[in-house]
Amino acid sequence: MTTTKIPTPSSDSDSHSGSGKQLIALQLSKLDKRAKARVVVTVAILAFALFAMPSILSLYYVDAMTQVTVYAIVALGLGVLVGRVGLVSLGQAAVLALGAWVAARLLFATALPYPLVLLLAGLITMALGTLIGLPALRMRGLYLALITLMLAGAITVALATTNFPNGGHGFLGYNSNVVHTPAIRRPAIATSDPAFLRYSIVVAILMFLLVVWHLRSRPGRAWAAIRQSEASALAAGINTTRYKLWAFALASFLTGVAGGLLAGADQFLYSIDFQPQDSITLLAVVLMGGVYNVWGAVIAGLFMQLLPQLLNSWNVSPYWLVVLFGIGALQVLTTAPAGIVDQLPKDLARLGRFVYRQFRRAAPVGGAQ
Amino acid sequence: MIEISNLTVRFGGVTPLDTMTVAFKEGTCGLIGPNGAGKSTFFNVLSGFVKPAAGSVTAFGENLLAMPHFKRARWGVRRTFQTEQAIEQLSVFDNVAMIHEHSALSRGSRRADTLAAIKFVGLDIDPDRKVGTLGAAERRLVEVARAVVGRPRLILLDEPAAGLPEEETAHMGQVIRAIPEQAEALVILVDHDMSLVSACCSVTSVLDFGKLIASGPTTEVLRDENVIRAYLGTEALSDEVVVA
Numbered sequence: 001m002t003t004t005k006i007p008t009p010s011s012d013s014d015s016h017s018g019s020g021k022q023l024i025a026l027q028l029s030k031l032d033k034r035a036k037a038r039v040v041v042t043v044a045i046l047a048f049a050l051f052a053m054p055s056i057l058s059l060y061y062v063d064a065m066t067q068v069t070v071y072a073i074v075a076l077g078l079g080v081l082v083g084r085v086g087l088v089s090l091g092q093a094a095v096l097a098l099g100a101w102v103a104a105r106l107l108f109a110t111a112l113p114y115p116l117v118l119l120l121a122g123l124i125t126m127a128l129g130t131l132i133g134l135p136a137l138r139m140r141g142l143y144l145a146l147i148t149l150m151l152a153g154a155i156t157v158a159l160a161t162t163n164f165p166n167g168g169h170g171f172l173g174y175n176s177n178v179v180h181t182p183a184i185r186r187p188a189i190a191t192s193d194p195a196f197l198r199y200s201i202v203v204a205i206l207m208f209l210l211v212v213w214h215l216r217s218r219p220g221r222a223w224a225a226i227r228q229s230e231a232s233a234l235a236a237g238i239n240t241t242r243y244k245l246w247a248f249a250l251a252s253f254l255t256g257v258a259g260g261l262l263a264g265a266d267q268f269l270y271s272i273d274f275q276p277q278d279s280i281t282l283l284a285v286v287l288m289g290g291v292y293n294v295w296g297a298v299i300a301g302l303f304m305q306l307l308p309q310l311l312n313s314w315n316v317s318p319y320w321l322v323v324l325f326g327i328g329a330l331q332v333l334t335t336a337p338a339g340i341v342d343q344l345p346k347d348l349a350r351l352g353r354f355v356y357r358q359f360r361r362a363a364p365v366g367g368a369q
Numbered sequence: 370m371i372e373i374s375n376l377t378v379r380f381g382g383v384t385p386l387d388t389m390t391v392a393f394k395e396g397t398c399g400l401i402g403p404n405g406a407g408k409s410t411f412f413n414v415l416s417g418f419v420k421p422a423a424g425s426v427t428a429f430g431e432n433l434l435a436m437p438h439f440k441r442a443r444w445g446v447r448r449t450f451q452t453e454q455a456i457e458q459l460s461v462f463d464n465v466a467m468i469h470e471h472s473a474l475s476r477g478s479r480r481a482d483t484l485a486a487i488k489f490v491g492l493d494i495d496p497d498r499k500v501g502t503l504g505a506a507e508r509r510l511v512e513v514a515r516a517v518v519g520r521p522r523l524i525l526l527d528e529p530a531a532g533l534p535e536e537e538t539a540h541m542g543q544v545i546r547a548i549p550e551q552a553e554a555l556v557i558l559v560d561h562d563m564s565l566v567s568a569c570c571s572v573t574s575v576l577d578f579g580k581l582i583a584s585g586p587t588t589e590v591l592r593d594e595n596v597i598r599a600y601l602g603t604e605a606l607s608d609e610v611v612v613a
Contacts, residue, residue, distance in 0.1 A: 218467075218470055221456075221459060221463055221466075221467040221470070222467070224456050224458040224459050224463075225456050225459075225467065227458070228454065228456050228457060228458070229450075229454050231416075231418060231450070231454070232450060232454035232456075234416070234417070234418070234438050234439050234442075235416050235438075235442060235446075235447075235448050235450075235454075236442055236467060236468050236471060236515070237439055237440070237441070237442025237443050237468070237471030237472065238439060238442075238467075238471060239439045240439065292458075
């Protein structure tokens with residue numbers, strides 16, 4: 001066997017290599033500028049939400065914004081599953097109920113500091129939620145959605161029949177006096193509603209950072225590969241089983257922590273607050289908000305929890321939202337797959353150009369007269 | 370060196386690979402055959418997506434079939450797909466770096482190795498650009514960069530120039546010819562473009578209906594009577610004989 005002489009690839013590409021490094025450096029500095037602007041805007045929004053918003057708003061909207069914060073975390077977890085890995089779960093409301101229940105029981109049974117309870121609620125929910133994710137190893141798409149919806153229904157039924165979450169002592173305590181269930185305690189630094197909103201926002205920021213860190217590192221890249229093509233991901237050496245379960249574990253952890261916040265926010269939990277159909281609404285708002293950008297989760301939270309309160313205060317039946325979310329989800333699936341977070345800036349720019357053109361067209365006419 | 374002996378794959382009543390026995394020794398080896406001859410099935414066996422009914426694959430002295438599929442990349446199997454599979458959501462850099470990430474190499478050399486692979490395939494674009502924004506030829510090159518990074522041992526190229534115009538096919542050919550030296554890996558090239566195969570491969574094997582019908586120096590194989598018959602059909606050949 002003789003080897004033929006091997007020529008190097010086109011000299012054409014080599015001639016550019018010298019300037020290539022400078023080009024990259026230039027583009028990096030340009031990117032840095034845009035990234036800086038993004039950081040400034042993000043910090044401004046967060047500072048407003050954290051310092052100004054809780055003091056300005058009425059208690060009605062403080063409560064609503066706390067719910068928004070909680071559901072933004074839940075939406076963030078579902079967004080990772082749907083948008084980054086391509087796994088549709090319809091069981092997240094049940095996972096939230098699990099997180100709230102575990103946190104409530106821990107808060108009743110122990111004197112552990114609140115952050116530790118949140119962490120434990122997250123970890124325990126992670127273990128349980130990953131079990132719900134096990135079918136994802138064998139199926140995806142519609143079948144996975146159906147299986148998770150059924151599991152969510154089963155969990156809801158189980159929680160309702162076991163008098164979830166009752167205020168007795170100990171981890172499995174039972175209090176037959178339904179009327180005098182004690183309130184779930186809040187952290188000592190955040191007993192008032194505005195303070196608890198601030199506390200929730202801080203926790204939410206930490207959760208968002210956790211997700212951004214995931215997306216920018218090894219698991220994020222592996223998820224992107226799995227989402228596009230499982231065969232190509234396997235060929236790239238990615239253990240798809242491990243990374244799919246990892247995604248479910250992360251989403252469940254986030255939802256568990258959100259459940260812990262919800263327990264403190266509501267102070268009284270009733271199983272009727274956690275309906276399996278909430279999972280469907282949640283999926284609709286997550287799709288509408290946008291699954292490829294973490295800010296989409298904030299929009300999803302606003303849709304899910306602020307919009308109903310707004311409609312209530314305007315004396316409009318919040319049931320209209322079911323219609324709106326249905327149309328919105330369809331619209332996203334057919335025309336704007338990246339959701340409102342991607343579409344809104346584009347539409348605003350288009351509107352701006354339209355107004356500008358109208359203005360310019362009107363001006364010469366006025367001048368001629 | 371990769372030795373395939375008596376490799377057989379069955380899907381129900383169909384036998385896409387029938388007792389295939391061949392050795393790919395070094396450099397870039399061609400694998401051709403009409404549609405449905407079993408070329409992609411063969412690649413899928415090497416990737417671990419298809420379990421063969423019988424036979425063995427020994428790659429550089431190791432039993433490849435005993436390895437779980439996701440571990441083969443770490444060992445050194447790389448492949449491209451007939452329909453290109455570079456990841457649209459990720460940047461060019463991340464596309465290539467993630468292969469390095471799941472290889473046996475250390476983190477320290479990742480950045481340099483990744484940029485070297487992008488340069489090797491002749492991609493003169495911002496590595497931070499998302500693959501989703503690239504054209505067909507550039508995406509194909511990203512896929513080849515993914516195949517050469519992270520010290521591969523066996524690179525499977527499944528129609529890497531499919532759908533590309535002539536000029537870009539020629540560039541792809543130059544890149545493919547340079548792979549064995551650059552990556553120190555054995556390359557198996559599947560393609561229907563005979564000029565690309567003859568330009569890149571000193572040796573070529575031919576599959577037809579799952580059976581190996583020829584193997585040897587490319588020029589001889591392409592003149593082989595059985596090969597011409599497989600491609601053109603028996604009638605065409607007999608007509609030619611009559612005309613001759």
